[in-house]
Amino acid sequence: MKKILTSLLIIAQITIFAQERLNVVPAVQNWQYSGKDVLFNSVFVNWSEGTSSKESLFLNRFKTELKSLNIKVRKSNNKNALSIFFDTKYTPVNKHKDSYKIIFGRKTIVQASSYKALVYASRTILQLVCQNKYKHAIPKGIIEDFPNYEKRMLLIDVARKFVTFNELKDFIRIMAWVKMTELHLHLSDNSWGGYSAYRLESKLYPELTAKDGHYSWKEIRELQDFAHSYGITITPEIDSPGHSLAFTNVRPDLKSKWLAPKYLDITNPDVYPFMEKILEEVIPHFDAPDFHLGTDEYRINSIKNDSLKLHIGETFRKYINHFNKVVKKNHKTTRIWSGFEHMPGDTEIDKDIIIDMWETSDAQNKSKRGYKFINSTHFYTYIVPGAPYYGVNNKFIYERWTPEIFSNKDSQNLSKNSPGLLGSKLHIWNDYGPTGFSISEIARLSTPSILVFSEKMWGTKSDLSFEDYKNKLKKLTKIPMTTILERNFTKKKEIYSKKRSINLAKKQSVLINKKIKNIEYPWTLELTVYKTKEGTKDNVLFSSKLATIYADLEFDFKKKKEVITKRGIAIVRANQTEGKSPITSYRPQVIVFDYQIPLNKNVKIKLVGEQGKTSLYINDKLIGSENIQMLCPVNYIGISNGNVFNGTIKEVSIMQNAHNYNYK
Numbered sequence: 001m002k003k004i005l006t007s008l009l010i011i012a013q014i015t016i017f018a019q020e021r022l023n024v025v026p027a028v029q030n031w032q033y034s035g036k037d038v039l040f041n042s043v044f045v046n047w048s049e050g051t052s053s054k055e056s057l058f059l060n061r062f063k064t065e066l067k068s069l070n071i072k073v074r075k076s077n078n079k080n081a082l083s084i085f086f087d088t089k090y091t092p093v094n095k096h097k098d099s100y101k102i103i104f105g106r107k108t109i110v111q112a113s114s115y116k117a118l119v120y121a122s123r124t125i126l127q128l129v130c131q132n133k134y135k136h137a138i139p140k141g142i143i144e145d146f147p148n149y150e151k152r153m154l155l156i157d158v159a160r161k162f163v164t165f166n167e168l169k170d171f172i173r174i175m176a177w178v179k180m181t182e183l184h185l186h187l188s189d190n191s192w193g194g195y196s197a198y199r200l201e202s203k204l205y206p207e208l209t210a211k212d213g214h215y216s217w218k219e220i221r222e223l224q225d226f227a228h229s230y231g232i233t234i235t236p237e238i239d240s241p242g243h244s245l246a247f248t249n250v251r252p253d254l255k256s257k258w259l260a261p262k263y264l265d266i267t268n269p270d271v272y273p274f275m276e277k278i279l280e281e282v283i284p285h286f287d288a289p290d291f292h293l294g295t296d297e298y299r300i301n302s303i304k305n306d307s308l309k310l311h312i313g314e315t316f317r318k319y320i321n322h323f324n325k326v327v328k329k330n331h332k333t334t335r336i337w338s339g340f341e342h343m344p345g346d347t348e349i350d351k352d353i354i355i356d357m358w359e360t361s362d363a364q365n366k367s368k369r370g371y372k373f374i375n376s377t378h379f380y381t382y383i384v385p386g387a388p389y390y391g392v393n394n395k396f397i398y399e400r401w402t403p404e405i406f407s408n409k410d411s412q413n414l415s416k417n418s419p420g421l422l423g424s425k426l427h428i429w430n431d432y433g434p435t436g437f438s439i440s441e442i443a444r445l446s447t448p449s450i451l452v453f454s455e456k457m458w459g460t461k462s463d464l465s466f467e468d469y470k471n472k473l474k475k476l477t478k479i480p481m482t483t484i485l486e487r488n489f490t491k492k493k494e495i496y497s498k499k500r501s502i503n504l505a506k507k508q509s510v511l512i513n514k515k516i517k518n519i520e521y522p523w524t525l526e527l528t529v530y531k532t533k534e535g536t537k538d539n540v541l542f543s544s545k546l547a548t549i550y551a552d553l554e555f556d557f558k559k560k561k562e563v564i565t566k567r568g569i570a571i572v573r574a575n576q577t578e579g580k581s582p583i584t585s586y587r588p589q590v591i592v593f594d595y596q597i598p599l600n601k602n603v604k605i606k607l608v609g610e611q612g613k614t615s616l617y618i619n620d621k622l623i624g625s626e627n628i629q630m631l632c633p634v635n636y637i638g639i640s641n642g643n644v645f646n647g648t649i650k651e652v653s654i655m656q657n658a659h660n661y662n663y664k
Contacts, residue, residue, distance in 0.1 A: 023128075033140070040138065086118065098146060120147075148459025151374065160433045174485075181423075193576045195576065241295070267315055426446075518546050523656050525605075589628050591630065605618060
């Protein structure tokens, strides 16, 4: 009887395992498990004879990616190796576009219906072998997989926060990891406080190109080729006639007479040839079939003259259609943001324009009227790093959202296979500008959402609960050849340590590090201070260009009509347009803790920076925490041009801690 029960238990366990989905994101459409595993100690990769140079280049890179995951890759096959054969003849796997099949066995065979499908199959294999469970044993069986939605997109706002060429390549690797198809680059914009940027080279208007970072045409070409190799298209956006401070700074004569300087005067006929020249310089450099004109947030509510408001609204609608003709003349399809619906006027937007629906959510209306459109709803798909508004609820996305859901009103949302819907997009908007979150902070914040969104954009969903799903996702964050998810300035845990006393009354500043100027979360700063005399209510302990820690700061917090003054140990992070110091940036992030250092006493200070939170401990007792993500400045102890702490500091320790992804 005991043997029978044991046998039944084993059979039950095999059956359960056979029914489990593979831990792959997005989840595969079909998986048939044979109940057996293939043990291997190395991998041999080969492909069809006559494979083109494009595919050969990609598959050789696939071997490099395997090696980066500590998988031994053989030059020739043997009996203990897992042989992976890629059939590059591209034959239909099923009726679905970009479908692939993987037949796992000692000789694993990959069949793909297209180049993109080949890329997708390779990502599925890499995701499996990056997990300890599959490093030396792959389950025997058959995967048949395909996307339900064609366009699976990510927008990155590179205008307000410059993302370098190599950092963009890392974002492309992350996108490819989860089988996304399009990177939308928002290339021109402005931030609060007067900052603006146009991120492209321009021979027509050299003064237009941002001085703090831009992409040369050579880099744009190389970036597109790199993206294509992963099955990803780069769609550019040049935003006008709102968000146009970069343009009006170059041509102040084109500023609106009635609105802020960031608005072009669309009633001025000189605006049109100016913008036409810019677009005609940019469009030919991009391979994407679509070109994005922006056209969002041209806000005219401040205009009180109703006839003028009507005239501008009607002109705005005509502006869109005019530049649609310019885009079509350059053999592209126009995209715009929604929002024109709020503008007065009778002119209908051309039906051949694709609409990114962000602030208007009536998708049923657009579908019935014959438009093509993308789900870019700001309710669910907007990440604004560091901002208290927007943000993605990954649990809601996983459990309830689909690309057909634009709002919480059923009357606006779509049913499956509604005409016009092209797909959906996740957005990273860097509203806080050049001093906002670092690129690593942005990547670590957004990657969990990229993974969750990819699941729903593909059109599948794991059977796991969200809590179990989060735990599974954590095993998939080691993305080959990608460094953007690491605080890669150093692998050392201890950034700085000094036991001996430093008298800041005698030595105003001490250089800590020339290369590492700030530490991103998670970090811990500990020190002991001895205050010898009162200061000036702005006494600095540590400083950098982007952050300051004060031993004592008095600061006025303005909330609507009320002003609240706080004084104590403080930490400040620069935000939006730069100032001479972090606290004089346009809208600094400031935490003032309710603790003032007493005179002539040793006080042990501990500051802890976490994702979305900063805390102060005094003599091992928690003083307070605030939900603001701060940098730890490690450029200087003290400050070279300002007021410093009056006293000595000793036993300084600055540590970077281990990071865990937050999938909330």
